[in-house]
Amino acid sequence: MANKRLIDGLVDGLTPVRPRTRWRDAVLLAIVGAAELALVMMLQPMRADMMVAMHQPMFWWKVGGSLCITIAGSAALVVLLTPDARVGAGRRFVLAAAAAVLVAGLALIGGGAMPMPGSMPDWREGLNCARLCFLYGLPMLAAMVFVARRAAPARPRAAATAAGLASTGWGSVVFSWTCPYDDPVYITLWFGLALTAGALAGRLLLPRLLRW
Amino acid sequence: MVRRDLNPPGHDVWARLMIAAQAGDKSAYRLLLDELQVWLVRYYRRRLPPDTVDDAVQEALIAVHTKRHTWDPSRPFAPWLAGIARYKWIDRLRNLSATRTEELPETLSVGDHGDGVLSATVLAGLLATLKPAQADAIRLVKLDGLSIEEAAARTGQSPSLVKVNIHRGLARLSRTVEGYDDGE
Numbered sequence: 001m002a003n004k005r006l007i008d009g010l011v012d013g014l015t016p017v018r019p020r021t022r023w024r025d026a027v028l029l030a031i032v033g034a035a036e037l038a039l040v041m042m043l044q045p046m047r048a049d050m051m052v053a054m055h056q057p058m059f060w061w062k063v064g065g066s067l068c069i070t071i072a073g074s075a076a077l078v079v080l081l082t083p084d085a086r087v088g089a090g091r092r093f094v095l096a097a098a099a100a101v102l103v104a105g106l107a108l109i110g111g112g113a114m115p116m117p118g119s120m121p122d123w124r125e126g127l128n129c130a131r132l133c134f135l136y137g138l139p140m141l142a143a144m145v146f147v148a149r150r151a152a153p154a155r156p157r158a159a160a161t162a163a164g165l166a167s168t169g170w171g172s173v174v175f176s177w178t179c180p181y182d183d184p185v186y187i188t189l190w191f192g193l194a195l196t197a198g199a200l201a202g203r204l205l206l207p208r209l210l211r212w
Numbered sequence: 213m214v215r216r217d218l219n220p221p222g223h224d225v226w227a228r229l230m231i232a233a234q235a236g237d238k239s240a241y242r243l244l245l246d247e248l249q250v251w252l253v254r255y256y257r258r259r260l261p262p263d264t265v266d267d268a269v270q271e272a273l274i275a276v277h278t279k280r281h282t283w284d285p286s287r288p289f290a291p292w293l294a295g296i297a298r299y300k301w302i303d304r305l306r307n308l309s310a311t312r313t314e315e316l317p318e319t320l321s322v323g324d325h326g327d328g329v330l331s332a333t334v335l336a337g338l339l340a341t342l343k344p345a346q347a348d349a350i351r352l353v354k355l356d357g358l359s360i361e362e363a364a365a366r367t368g369q370s371p372s373l374v375k376v377n378i379h380r381g382l383a384r385l386s387r388t389v390e391g392y393d394d395g396e
Contacts, residue, residue: 002266002270003249003266003269003270003273006270006273006274007242007245007246007249007273010241010245010273010274010277011238011241011242011245012238013277014233014236014238014241014277015236016234016235016236017234017280017281018234018281019234019281019282019283019284019285020281020282020283020284021284022284081282082282082283082284082287082292082295083279083282083291083292083293083294083295083296083298083299084287084288084291084292084294084295085295151279151282152275152279152282152295152296152299154295154296154298154299212275212278212279
């Protein structure tokens with residue numbers, strides 16, 4: 001009887017809806033990311049040696065690697081936003097991307113396209129870089145939470161981890177505009193730390209926001 | 213164990229009804245919800261104590277309603293529905309662990325005998341994944357209906373340890389269940 005009354009109420013409240021598509025979510029996230037990048041490029045001074053850096057593979061490895069992680073994390077998130085999503089699919093995207101970035105870095109070093117690691121800047125500088133990667137990722141994180149709350153993530157922890165990773169990845173891409181360091185060990189260590197911290201923070205803090 | 217599950221026979225029909233419902237067709241939606249309700253009752257009877265089945269069904273129906281836009285008509289309907297049912301089942305388990313032990317239902321196998329047996333089998337399998345002290349505490353208090361003190365006397369654990377073991381055991385069960393892919 002209670003179920004019958006509930007069904008009556010749900011039917012009475014029915015309104016047409018536009019079915020969610022993964023592409024629409026992806027486009028929304030891309031727009032937010034592009035807007036943030038454009039804003040930072042307008043308001044923040046770029047690194048002093050940008051013209052030189054742009055001719056170095058190390059710079060593009062840093063930007064490309066961060067972008068790769070962002071795309072993989074975002075793809076994992078978008079896939080995880082339906083009730084029938086399986087965790088394994090998202091995990092595969094991310095692991096494949098991380099492996100590809102590391103292999104590309106090693107190949108560049110081995111091929112002589114990137115110099116062997118040099119002396120590392122002060123650890124406080126590295127920690128600051130990691131912090132800024134995380135902070136620059138917050139607008140994207142907000143967009144991802146917005147998208148996720150409108151959807152139905154049945155694996156909130158996995159979705160939250162993907163959101164934390166992908167948003168920090170995007171923060172790393174944006175931060176590359178001002179970050180003056182390209183040393184492969186420095187990037188692996190501090191950008192890697194930021195990505196790990198972002199994923200962990202997402203996993204710990206976001207699931208409550210994503211429950212429905 | 214939990215992977216064996218119902219395979220809704222009319223999911224092509226349900227998909228067509230849901231497409232119509234997404235467009236605002238109320239008669240198609242009523243038909244769909246009536247059929248989903250039957251399927252959901254069977255689904256939860258196999259997994260939950262009888263006195264929580266109705267609540268779980270209603271929560272799942274509400275979730276189907278509020279999240280109906282998340283079903284993409286280009287994808288199969290049955291896994292989407294099963295995902296919602298499973299998510300709400302895990303919610304129920306989580307609530308079970310958050311509820312005070314004295315207020316929890318005492319039995320799991322009343323009403324439909326076949327569903328009761330299956331439910332007990334599923335639970336026995338899940339309990340086997342826990343530490344013996346946690347499984348004993350949950351079995352005695354949640355399933356057999358003993359008080360915390362009686363369970364403490366029976367197991368040799370202190371009352372507070374029984375409570376801790378129940379809490380941790382149920383939390384672990386929730387995590388275990390979350391890790392399953394139903395394959396529906």
